[in-house]
Amino acid sequence: MTDDVLFFCQEFEALAGRRDEPGRYYQNRAYRNASVSFRNSTRHNCQKAAALLGTDGCPLHSITARAELVTKVGLNPFLFPAHLLPGCDLLSDSGTTTMTVEQWAQLLLGDEAYGSNEGYFELNEQFGVTFGEVWQQRFDAPLQTVFIFHQGRAAEHALFFNLARSLKVEGLKPLRQRLAGKTGDVYARILAEIERMERRVYASGQKWEEPVYLIPSNGHFDTTEANIAASNIIPLNLNCVEHRNNDEKFPFRGNINLVELGELLNTIPEHIPLVYLTITNNTGGGQPVAMANIRTVRRLTAEKRVPFFLDACRFAENAWFIQQREPGYQGREIKEIVREIFSEIDGFHISLKKDGLVNIGGALLIRADGLFVQRYPGLLEQLTDYQILTEGHPTYGGLAGRDLKAIAEGLRTVVNPEYLASRIGQVQRFAERLSASGVPIIKPAGGHAVYIDIDRFFAGISNEDTDYKGVAFVALLLIAGHRLCELGVYAFELEGRKPPRNNFVRAAIPRLTYEAQDLFATAEAIRLIYEHRERIPAVEVLSGKDLALRHFKSRFKFKQQKV
Ligand SMILES: Cc1ncc(COP(=O)(O)O)c(C=O)c1O
Known part of the structure; x- marks a missing residue:
């Protein structure tokens, strides 16, 4: 190569390394359009609309x-x-993804057999590749651990409805009595949540039963919160201090407050059937959760034998933030970080309409050797029955076979x-x-x-x-x-x-x-x-x-x- 060509090579490299400025871009998007949709399409008729x-x-x-x-x-x-x-429809990032040509191709290859279709086997295998082998359904296992749903909230509803039916109430005091005399902000917030639920129940004309259980999280999504409350369990958000103080410098403002969680696990562990982390924390500003936070929640919950779950909608985005911001993760691959996150938990539900990169789909995955199955041994069977009643067979969960293939493909792309x-x-x-x-x-x-x-x-x-x-x-x-x-x-x-x-x-x-x-x-x-x-x-x-x-x-x- 001549010196002049080398000169240009160096200049191009410097250009590509520059950060974008308003009105100027130095890098291309990682993709190009394969299909477009005109807002004012040939089918739109203004007079008819009016x-x-x-x-x-x-x-x-x-x-x-x-x-x-x-x-x-x-x-x-x-x-x-x-x-x-x-203009832009920014109501939600859920199910609004533009799919890749590879995903569209998968839709054409869909197998529409009733139950155990080809797409299910592909998706199950991909769950193992993406999240780790322990998450894959073993086909010789007597019980189902992978449940497909048509979207995230259906998975949430199945989980909390069936969990509530498995929880024993006898011998446990209602939360309000249990917390009487306790001082501190976290207890005041629990009492406020109980009162809020009580108001709602009365307003809807239903019978009020004092709740006995609560599920803490770094930030429950609105439907998760509503599904938990509808099962007469108190959803509780424990935002980390940096989040509450609006600390702009803090890189993981989605973290759970470990001090408050630790306190609750020490004082009322028998009232906590599950602990949750939402990654990334949607209600808390789409903020990521640090691996250190995830690991500590695992330690605290394991000490009390309380199962630990994720609401994992945006797992890949969260892994990206860990790679970019958390010490020790800069050289690590996204795929590896994802598997490390999922090695710490007992189960998760996911709306695949986010990091599944599809327009419809959800799942609930439970680790066969995890604390959840140990604590609620009858639940896998119960969930299978429930799913057959509501969504069809667990192997298609209200989705077409072709959707399952598109999800498997989406999971391959999202960690790129x-x-x-x-x-x-x-x-x-x-x-x-x-x-x-x-x-x-x-x-x-x-x-x-x-x-x-x-x-x-x-x-x-x-x-x-x-x-x-x-x-x-x-x-x-x-x-x-x-x-x-x-x-x-x-x-x-x-x-x-x-x-x-x-x-x-x-x-x-x-x-x-x-x-x-x-x-x-x-x-x-x-x-x-x-x-x-x-x-x-x-x-x-x-x-x-x-x-x-x-x-x-x-x-x-x-x-x-x-x-
Ligand atoms: C964090 C989180 N959890 C759960 C859900 C519910 O998923 P779906 O909309 O697929 O029911 C959403 C959806 O927006 C979400 O952002």
Whole structure:
């Protein structure tokens, strides 16, 4: 090679090593588009859309028609027709993935036999490759340990419903009596959770039974929390101190609070049927959990023989953060880190709609030689029966055979370091863009979403919790053409709880779906609203305020601002 060519080689290398700056990119995405979907497709008929919805114009193209439609759906983003959004749909990263061509090819190869189809064998093998051999169903084993479900919450429901039926209540005092006289923040929070559950049960007209059990976590997801509570168990979140103090420098703000967990395991172990970690911690800002934290939870739970589970939706993203941020893991492969995480636990459930890189799918995997099976020996049989009643045979769990193949392929792709760097890098760039406009976000940014901190967003501006301005902010963004989600005062019923607290509006980024231009356009709409935040009106709740999971169902209207 000539000196000149060498010169250019060195320059290209330096260019590729540069960090992206607003408006400039130095690296390509790790993938290219293999198929695209036009928002205004040839099948879209503006006149028909307007006539159908009774709006004055087509909501895809006219802002006033969109504002009309937002009013009609009661300002609730879950009820807004997705195909009429001209901007980014950041309501969820769940099931919104663009699949790879390899996955589409797998769909064509699907085997639709009833039970034990080819896809199941492939997926089971892939579970062993991804998570470690102990997680694979042994075909000569008398009991099922791998349960497929159509999505994550179905797996959660199966687990908690059947667990609650296996728990003995006799001989144990109700939690309120058990904690009488105990002082400290964690006990006060347990009592508050019991009262919250009691209020809900009374509001729904059901019979109230004092709960005896609680399940601690670093942060239960809303459906996990609701599934646990529906089984008359108290879901309890133990955010780590750095999370509560909003410590931006701390790299693992998704950790569980080990001091509080240790205290509960020492004082009331017989009231704790399971301990959970959600990786990454979605309700806690999409923040990762450190391997050291996982390992310590294993030690603490093993000492008391309490089973330890993961809600593992974003396991690969969490492993990426461990590789990037935790001392001792920099040279380690993502695949290895994933297996190390899963070697520490007794079971997990997973919504494969996230790091399974598919549009539908979930699973519950239980370790045959783990503490869970030892403590609840009848549960595997019970789960198998339950699954046959609700989802079909455990080998297909409500999914088509072709879906199982697409999941197996997705699990192969998701641990690719180039995929993960590009995925998480995109989320981080979007976060930096918002931050550069002064919008207060949770820092460092999480793996799958950017969380706008609503308490800081409205700092210094009149804002009562019952104004639900997070809901109003989301509704205004819908009018602008972008869909985000309130996960704060309204979704988690935080009225009156003092900051710091998880009061967020979340922008969840679908995998492999949008380009920087799309996200930057959303960032501009957010910036504009933020700059005029004193003009964001309060909302009135028209219906659904006392329902469980109320953010999915409620309707609101904007209040007229007093001048
Ligand atoms: C952490 C976590 N757990 C559980 C679920 C529920 O999964 P699914 O939506 O597949 O029911 C989600 C979904 O968003 C999640 O983020």
